[in-house]
Amino acid sequence: MTTQRRLPIPREDVLKLEPFEGLxxxxxxxxxxxxxxxxxxxxLLGSPFxxxxxxxxxxFKAGEAMRGPDTVQFSTGTHAFVFQMHETGSEALVRQVLAAPHVVKVGFxxxxxxxxxxxxxxxxxxxLLDLDFVFHARGYPKSIGVKAAIALLFNRRLLKSKRVTTSNWANHTLESRQILYAANDAYAAWAVLDALGLPSGELPIWANGLSMGLADG
Known part of the structure; x- marks a missing residue:
């Protein structure tokens, strides 16, 4: 059976929505x-999702070496945890959470x-549970993204400032705006999963963290 093609809310309409209330x-x-x-x-290790x-x-320089993430953030329905990778203790716990087989990491x-x-x-x-796959299975574009998902499910606009996106995440001390941005990226993914209300058996969870990729279209 062919899945009906669906479109996200147009960007110009999303911009008119009230802001999404994050953490x-x-x-x-x-x-x-x-x-x-x-x-x-x-x-974190006691949370199933x-x-x-x-x-x-x-x-900003061509050929500059990949450094990997400077922050890794996880969120439950009530709290988010932002870990800075220059902290040795943070690295150890983040590795443990990332590899925990009973904790599904959810995002886009x-x-x-x-x-x-x-x-x-x-x-x-x-x-892993990549929510792009969940929406794609329902007819949406293959990379819908968190902003479009929040607009569809909550009729709200997720604030994602480009200025914050491109800020220095390697700073020893993060600014409040960076902390809010990072935490609510993770929280928004949790909120989308919660709003979908799908049984665990219907979720395309990748047990080993890898995927076969989305089909074109």
Whole structure:
């Protein structure tokens, strides 16, 4: 049976929507101390699904070496955790969460993150649920993205400033705007999965973190 082709909300209409209400700073953690990392690990490793994303310092020179992600962020339905990769303790916990077989990492266009994760951390994220595949199976373009998904499901506009996107994610201390951006990228993925309300058996979860790729179209 042919899947009916569907289109996301036009960009000009998305711009008219009210902003999506994501997590506030008081619900975002940047664990560094041993106690904070232990508390974060207990939450993250006890969650069956986590919103997931990464940020990397942009490169502007041709041929500049890949550095891998500078931050890795995970989110539950109530809190997000942003880890800076220059923190040794953070790297160890992030590796553990990424590789945890009982914790599904959820996001959009996750294939692009895998090479960077292997380069910097020596692990792939697994298991994975790329929500682009969920929407594509329902007739939407193969890379719908988180902004279009939020608009479709919540009738809201996810704020993603290009100025923040291209900011220096390798800064020793992140700015508040960077923390909010990173955390809510992960939270938005969790919120989309929750709003879809699909049974686990209908989710295209990649147990080993790799995919066969989307068909053209």
């Amino acid at each position: 506030r700073l008081e619900h975002i953690r940047l664990p560094v101390s041993a106690d904070d990392l232990a508390a974060a690990g207990a939450v 986590l919103g997931f994303d990464t940020e990397v310092k942009p490169t 266009d996750l294939r692009s993150d895998q090479k960077q994760l292997m380069h910097r951390l020596g692990v792939h994220a697994q298991p």
